[in-house]
Amino acid sequence: MCGIVGYVGGQDALPILLGGLEALEYRGYDSSGLALVKDGRVEITRATGKLHELKKLFAAQLAVAKSSATQGIGHTRWATHGRPTETNAHPHCAGRVSLIHNGIIENYVELRAELEKQGCFFKSETDTEVAAHLLNTLLEKGLDPREAMRQMCAAVRGSYAFLAIDEKTPGHIFVAKNSTPIIIGKGQGENFVASDIPAVLQHTRRIVVLEDGDLADVTADAIYIENGRKPVERREETVSWDPITAQKGGYKHFMVKEIFDQSQAVADTLRGRFSIETGAIFLPELAGLEAVAKRLKRVILVGCGTAWHACLEGKFFIENFAKIPCDVDYASEFRYRPQLFDSDTLVVAVSQSGETLDTLGAIECVKDRATTLAICNVVGASICRRADMVLYTHAGPEISVASTKAFSTQLIALELLGLFLAERRDTMSPSTRRAIVESMIHAPVGISNALKVEPAVVSIAKRLATARDFLFLGRGTCYPIALEGALKLKEISYIHAEGYPAGEMKHGPIALIDESMPVVVILQREKTLFEKTLSNLREVEARGAKVVVVTDAPEDRQLGIASDFIIRVPFVSPELSPLLLNLPLQLLAYHVAVMNGTDVDLPQNLAKSVTGE
């Protein structure tokens, strides 16, 4: 997850920017860079690796504690496409513009082609450089910087937090935000800009949080903010966080912070991995699959806990997109069972930590007999080192024991894998693939919108927090979500919960249902399964259970039942429905646990990484 810091004022900008980036290190990154304004000129310094590599380049200036810059912007980048090279690191420069960016520019291919026609020369493989060139072109046409920012933002499609410096307008940092967080820290005769509050806490506790569509012009003495070309006031808040709370982004627990990180985590996992114009999937890390994709006869997905639930969703992507039979197994079962497969098999190990012993064991026991792939969140983890190839999720560090953003990014990685195999095997028309890719681009915004159900979930949690047993039901792609909802609730609230395929309920669990048992039904909009699940729901309702419906069906679709609680999330695409429908379940588990006073981030008897059998 990338980090952003900006400073303009009377102090030496260099240590402020480096300190700010250090405070964001917990987000993870693999390169970094600064733009410092010195005597009206901008100097760019970038380095791969950790911040000490960047610091080495400033050793002389840091030794005399003087960089003679009082304005600058800094960035830590977590590479999501291509290698984490110096050229791809931010800031990106074009003419008089230096710019850093968090987010994803969806239409960068067409913008780049257009700018290249106009004579712009691109140095990096990033989407960000497009914004730098666009802004420079607009400034060179004579637009003032605010208008140039407005027009640049109107031209790009996607999510962004931009910080830009115009060499010809020293003393100003131009900021824009859409679906990617950005805050301004207010000082006396100085101001700060950052992607996250910890970056500025050493200097100020007066924070202004920008909203989507905001453009800001920040100088040492003034902060101008507008939205839709009209000046707006954003409320100043004073934060009183200690460093740990700061790392939690002001949230009470890492779990809820990580739930709200998901829009960004998914954007980071998607970035640079497809072309929206052609629907082509770019996963150079899977080059080893190019040769075998066509002859694959079987895919086996293995994982534990939440990662196993992601595998269950992955089966739909592999079978529907790539038309390859796909089995899913618990890693702990798979490794001790006769493995009857031939070499035309791909075994995929899914793991957030990459250290889960059973998943590692599963990969080790098939090594050299099948092609192996790890889907993992932690660079260089043991499972990644054992597998033939690695497809990284880019969720950023997940600290809470309960896995949330790792799950969402695993679903995205598995969807990309399904599309990648489909493209190589010609099992999907380019237009269908393009439509699916296009829908994936809307995932980050869909997640942000879906999380707006939190207040409704809190009031449901208040009514149900004292229940001792929960049942979660779903069909098709909503069945793994029922399992995941139940796992989340039981692991952090210690309330017994079971996930079941809705159609199986009448074969046993229905005996448990009475007025004391809340039943959470995940109801997708797809017509046939919607109706089938609804009829299961009626059986539940008839037995007096408290029913919570989580659905993405249109509002005018009749449920025909007196469901106690209905939570609606936006619909983006059938493929993304499970991801979005899972979000209210994460929030439900979280709020029920908080109400029951459990240790949410460190639940009893559990470890973040299970390195024993």
Ligand code: M6R
């Ligand atoms: O690091 P991994 O993804 O391999 O971990 C697998 C499980 O231990 C993990 O998902 C566990 O089930 C979580 N605590 C669930 O929230």
